[in-house]
Amino acid sequence: MANLIFGGIFGQLAAHMKALDALLRAQVQEFEPEIRDMADYCIDTSGKRIRPALVFLSGRKASPKVAADLVRAAAVVELVHMGSLVHDDIMDGAIVRRNRATAVKAYGTAASVLLGDALFAHALNLAAQFPTVEVCAAVSVSMRRVCAGEIMQTLSRGTTTIDRARYDRIIDLKTAELFRVSCELGAKIAGYPQAEQDAIASYGRHLGIAYQIYDDLADYFGTEDRIGKTLGTDLQSGKVTLPLFFLEESLPASERAELQAEIQGQRPPQLTLRLQQMRTAGVYARVAAEIERELASAQAALASVADPGKSLSQLGELSDVLRDQVKKLQANQPS
Amino acid sequence: MANLIFGGIFGQLAAHMKALDALLRAQVQEFEPEIRDMADYCIDTSGKRIRPALVFLSGRKASPKVAADLVRAAAVVELVHMGSLVHDDIMDGAIVRRNRATAVKAYGTAASVLLGDALFAHALNLAAQFPTVEVCAAVSVSMRRVCAGEIMQTLSRGTTTIDRARYDRIIDLKTAELFRVSCELGAKIAGYPQAEQDAIASYGRHLGIAYQIYDDLADYFGTEDRIGKTLGTDLQSGKVTLPLFFLEESLPASERAELQAEIQGQRPPQLTLRLQQMRTAGVYARVAAEIERELASAQAALASVADPGKSLSQLGELSDVLRDQVKKLQANQPS
Numbered sequence: 001m002a003n004l005i006f007g008g009i010f011g012q013l014a015a016h017m018k019a020l021d022a023l024l025r026a027q028v029q030e031f032e033p034e035i036r037d038m039a040d041y042c043i044d045t046s047g048k049r050i051r052p053a054l055v056f057l058s059g060r061k062a063s064p065k066v067a068a069d070l071v072r073a074a075a076v077v078e079l080v081h082m083g084s085l086v087h088d089d090i091m092d093g094a095i096v097r098r099n100r101a102t103a104v105k106a107y108g109t110a111a112s113v114l115l116g117d118a119l120f121a122h123a124l125n126l127a128a129q130f131p132t133v134e135v136c137a138a139v140s141v142s143m144r145r146v147c148a149g150e151i152m153q154t155l156s157r158g159t160t161t162i163d164r165a166r167y168d169r170i171i172d173l174k175t176a177e178l179f180r181v182s183c184e185l186g187a188k189i190a191g192y193p194q195a196e197q198d199a200i201a202s203y204g205r206h207l208g209i210a211y212q213i214y215d216d217l218a219d220y221f222g223t224e225d226r227i228g229k230t231l232g233t234d235l236q237s238g239k240v241t242l243p244l245f246f247l248e249e250s251l252p253a254s255e256r257a258e259l260q261a262e263i264q265g266q267r268p269p270q271l272t273l274r275l276q277q278m279r280t281a282g283v284y285a286r287v288a289a290e291i292e293r294e295l296a297s298a299q300a301a302l303a304s305v306a307d308p309g310k311s312l313s314q315l316g317e318l319s320d321v322l323r324d325q326v327k328k329l330q331a332n333q334p335s
Numbered sequence: 336m337a338n339l340i341f342g343g344i345f346g347q348l349a350a351h352m353k354a355l356d357a358l359l360r361a362q363v364q365e366f367e368p369e370i371r372d373m374a375d376y377c378i379d380t381s382g383k384r385i386r387p388a389l390v391f392l393s394g395r396k397a398s399p400k401v402a403a404d405l406v407r408a409a410a411v412v413e414l415v416h417m418g419s420l421v422h423d424d425i426m427d428g429a430i431v432r433r434n435r436a437t438a439v440k441a442y443g444t445a446a447s448v449l450l451g452d453a454l455f456a457h458a459l460n461l462a463a464q465f466p467t468v469e470v471c472a473a474v475s476v477s478m479r480r481v482c483a484g485e486i487m488q489t490l491s492r493g494t495t496t497i498d499r500a501r502y503d504r505i506i507d508l509k510t511a512e513l514f515r516v517s518c519e520l521g522a523k524i525a526g527y528p529q530a531e532q533d534a535i536a537s538y539g540r541h542l543g544i545a546y547q548i549y550d551d552l553a554d555y556f557g558t559e560d561r562i563g564k565t566l567g568t569d570l571q572s573g574k575v576t577l578p579l580f581f582l583e584e585s586l587p588a589s590e591r592a593e594l595q596a597e598i599q600g601q602r603p604p605q606l607t608l609r610l611q612q613m614r615t616a617g618v619y620a621r622v623a624a625e626i627e628r629e630l631a632s633a634q635a636a637l638a639s640v641a642d643p644g645k646s647l648s649q650l651g652e653l654s655d656v657l658r659d660q661v662k663k664l665q666a667n668q669p670s
Contacts, residue, residue, distance in 0.1 A: 032483035032508065087452065091445040110426040110489045113448055117422065118482035120452065124459045125475035133463045136471040140460035147453035148367035154445045173367065 009053070009314050009321070016056045019071045021045045024078065027122060038115055039122075042082055042103055050211075051077045051182040057315035058186025058200050073135060073185040076127045077178060080143055083119030084150070086112055091154060092237070135185060142181040149173025158238035160248075160260040167245060171212040172205070179208025183315075192305075199304045200312070206298035207318060210291045214326055216241035217287045220275060221329040232271040238263050242290060243283050247274060250281035284330060291326050295319045344388070344649050344656070351391045354406045356380045359413065365457060373450055374457075377417055377438055385546075386412045386517040392650035393521025393535050408470060408520040411462045412513060415478055418454035419485070421447055426489060427572070470520060477516040484508025493573035495583075495595040502580060506547040507540070514543030518650075527640075534639045535647070541633035542653060545626045549661055551576035552622045555610060556664040567606040573598050577625060578618050582609065585616035619665060626661050630654045 010017070024043050031039040052074035059070045088094070089102040090112050096102065104112040120143060127135040152170045156162045183204030187197040219234045220243045234241050240248075240263060248259055259274070261267040278284070302308065302316050345352070359378050366374040387409035394405045423429070424437040425447050431437065439447040455478060462470040487505045491497045518539030522532040554569045555578045569576050575583075575598060583594055594609070596602040613619070637643065637651050 032480060034504070035483045035486050038486070083452075087448050090448060108489075109444075111486050113422050113425060113451075114482045114486045114489065116448075117418075117452070117455065118479050118486070120455060121475050121478035121482060124471060125479065128468045128472035128475055130468065133465065133468050133471060136459060136468060137463035140456050140463055143456035144453050144460065145367060147449045147456060148370045151370050151373070151446050151449045151453070154443075154449065169369070 009057070009317060010049075012314065013053060013056050015066050016060070016071065016074070017049060017052070019066045019068075020049070020052050020074050020078070023071050023075045027075065027079070027126065030122060030125070031118065035115070035118060038103070038107060038111070039118065041106065042086055042115060042119060043079070044082065044098065046098055047078070047082075049078065051081055051178055053318075054179060054182035054204055054207075054315070055186040057311055057318070058183040058204070059188075059190040060186075060311050061190050062309055062311065067189070069130065069189050070186065072126060072129065073189060074182075076123050076135065076139055077182045077185070079119055079123035079126065080139060080146070081178060083116045083123060084146060086116035086119060088150070090116075091150075134188065138181055138184060138188075142177050145173045145177045149175070149177070153239070156240065158264050160240065160263050162240045162245070164245065167240070167242060168209075171209055171216075175212040175215075176205045176208030179211065180205035196305050199301045200315070202301035203298045203315065206294045206301060207322070210294035210298065210319070210322055213242055213287060213291050213294065214322060214329075217243055217284070217291070217326070217329055219243075220278060221284055221332050223332050232269065232274075235262065235269045235271060235274060238265055242287050243278060244274075246283045246286050247278050247281055250283070251277070288326050288330070292323070295323055344392070344652060345384075347649065348388060348391050350401050351395070351406065351409070352384060352387070354401045354403075355384070355387050355409050355413070358406050358410045362410065362414070362457060362461065365460070366453065370450070370453060373438070373442060373446070374453065376441065377421055377450060377454060378414070379417065379433065381433055382413070382417075384413065386416055386513055388653075389514060389517035389539055389542075389650070390521040392646055392653070393518040393539070394523075394525040395521075395646050396525050397644055397646065402524070404465065404524050405521065407461060407464065408524060409517075411458050411470065411474055412517045412520070414454055414458035414461065415474060415481070416513060418451045418458060419481060421451035421454060423485070425451075426485075469523065473516055473520060473523075477512050480508045480512045484510070484512070488574070491575065493599050495575065495598050497575045497580070499580065502575070502577060503544075506544055506551075510547040510550075511540045511543030514546065515540035531640050534636045535650075537636035538633045538650065541629045541636060542657070545629035545633065545654070545657055548577055548622060548626050548629065549657060549664075552578055552619070552626070552661070552664055554578075555613060556619055556667050558667050567604065567609075570597065570604045570606060570609060573600055577622050578613060579609075581618045581621050582613050582616055585618070586612070623661050623665070627658070630658055 024045055028036055028040045028043055055074040055077060056070060060067070085097065086103045089097060090104045090109055094102050095105045103115055107115065124136060124140060127139050149170050149172070152166070153174060156166065180201050184197060184201035187200040192200065216234065219231060219241065222231060235244060248256060251259060258267065262269045298319050299316060302312060305312060308316070359380055363371055363375045363378055390409040390412060391405060395402070420432065421438045424432060425439045425444055429437050430440045438450055442450065459471060459475060462474050484505050484507070487501070488509060491501065491505070515536050519532060519536035522535040527535065551569065554566060554576065557566060570579060583591060586594060593602065597604045633654050634651060637647060640647060643651070
């Protein structure tokens with residue numbers, strides 16, 4: 001789901017993204033001189049910028065002008081996202097991200113924990129540059145919720161007792177929350193009435209849930225060059241996501257124990273076998289249906305906005321883009 | 336520097352501390368249900384509460400009433416402090432704090448990184464409950480500065496190239512900053528004119544620097560039962576603080592290489608020898624003089640407040656309490 005994929009819509013946001021990049025680059029100078037190089041390393045403007053796009057599309061209405069407060073809100077959510085990536089890479093022991101060494105690889109665990117903290121702190125500092133506390137209040141709650149989701153996921157690793165409700169809750173917190181607040185902030189800045197702010201935020205939340213399920217599906221059905229990472233890492237690291245959950249359900253009790261042993265790290269994962277079994281069990285179709293359900297909820301939420309205009313229509317089109325991506329994974333199912 | 340030591344002054348803050356404890360305990364319910372037990376574990380009201388005391392003494396003026404906004408500000412700085420302790424214990428591999436397992440020991444590294452993040456996020460959320468962005472702005476800058484100081488310290492471990500200016504900068508950021516902002520917030524809430532807010536904040540900063548130098552001195556000259564931790568851990572972990580810095584300066588070049596090898600972890604530290612050498616070189620007196628210099632600066636800053644009143648006078652007395660603690664270390668010098 002790189003920029004390229006969003007091509008058409010992101011192209012229309014070129015001026016906004018340029019302003020965002022400039023603001024993010026300017027933030028480096030706000031860090032203490034001794035950690036500026038490290039902040040510069042982490043404030044990477046080559047990311048997908050999905051969350052900033054949500055802020056912009058939710059908030060720009062028909063105005064061709066790049067509003068400074070929208071750009072600032074976009075920078076806040078992107079900085080929170082960057083901070084969480086720095087900490088994620090520590091947990092995952094990730095060495096490479098976006099074709100270069102992760103912060104944890106470059107600076108070590110201790111410094112990276114603190115560097116992520118500094119990014120979070122600065123995100124909130126930027127949020128405090130709005131005239132009212134609304135943005136700080138919204139973003140700090142979201143940050144806490146993202147952490148709660150990540151904690152739940154961390155503590156669930158290697159356990160086979162995770163149920164569907166827990167999976168849903170984890171992705172709602174760890175991923176959908178930041179999508180949701182991005183849309184909420186955009187809608188708030190644009191001055192939509194409260195009911196429409198809620199509808200736009202709800203769109204973001206359902207899109208975020210769909211996006212995370214897609215990401216979890218791509219871990220099994222993607223191609224490595226397309227998704228840019230190794231396949232099957234979730235099984236390898238004992239992370240039970242929806243495809244694995246459905247596979248487990250489909251296996252006869254006699255075969256389930258072996259899969260559970262792989263999840264618990266007691267046996268090496270048999271990725272090829274598991275992919276084959278997923279195909280037999282129709283896991284792709286079941287997961288795709290779940291994504292479709294979320295995208296339908298997303299679009300239903302947006303449909304309640306009386307006069308969406310061009311910008312919210314483009315926001316709605318992100319659902320179609322994601323739907324297309326899901327379809328492309330179907331072709332990659334092992335035969 | 337436990338509560339007991341501050342006995343007299345803290346006794347006068349009993350109603351404030353009680354309100355603080357209640358507010359901190361109430362915060363547990365604000366966390367997502369799934370991480371509430373973990374938040375409860377970390378929101379430990381048995382700490383020294385030095386930073387809340389600074390907020391209260393800087394801000395209560397003559398009022399016998401416990402002002403809700405002072406209590407909230409105190410809770411914000413204490414939550415930031417608690418978050419940083421959770422992350423500190425990860426870096427230090429600390430197993431025990433305040434007579435029980437650290438969060439990293441109880442929940443593992445990954446969950447503790449996220450738990451510290453959640454505490455920071457919630458601290459900022461509480462800060463966003465003030466009617467204006469001032470508290471969020473001040474606290475988020477302080478948090479970033481604390482992280483910058485900790486990063487500098489982390490990257491300096493095991494290196495012998497640290498100079499005095501770098502040591503001063505590290506403690507100013509990692510410790511004095513939170514003391515400073517505690518006093519600043521108290522003074523701001525109390526409505527002192529800007530010049531007096533600055534003076535009170537400056538008091539906090541110098542007290543914080545003095546406190547950190549004292550803490551570093553106690554690592555060599557304390558008694559284990561008094562300071563509640565193992566002595567000599569700084570040498571063990573390659574952390575160059577003022578006592579070690581002065582010792583290194585005092586050694587002839589021929590002996591310096593051996594000490595540097597201990598700092599770099601290439602040789603086991605010879606703590607008994609180093610303590611003996613510190614005594615011979617008069618390290619205690621030199622470090623005590625540095626503390627005295629900071630305490631004098633602290634008191635000079637406070638003296639510029641035209642009408643300090645009883646509360647600011649008590650704030651000033653914290654310097655005397657710290658001075659007495661430093662004197663007690665003198666008795667512990669190895670003979």
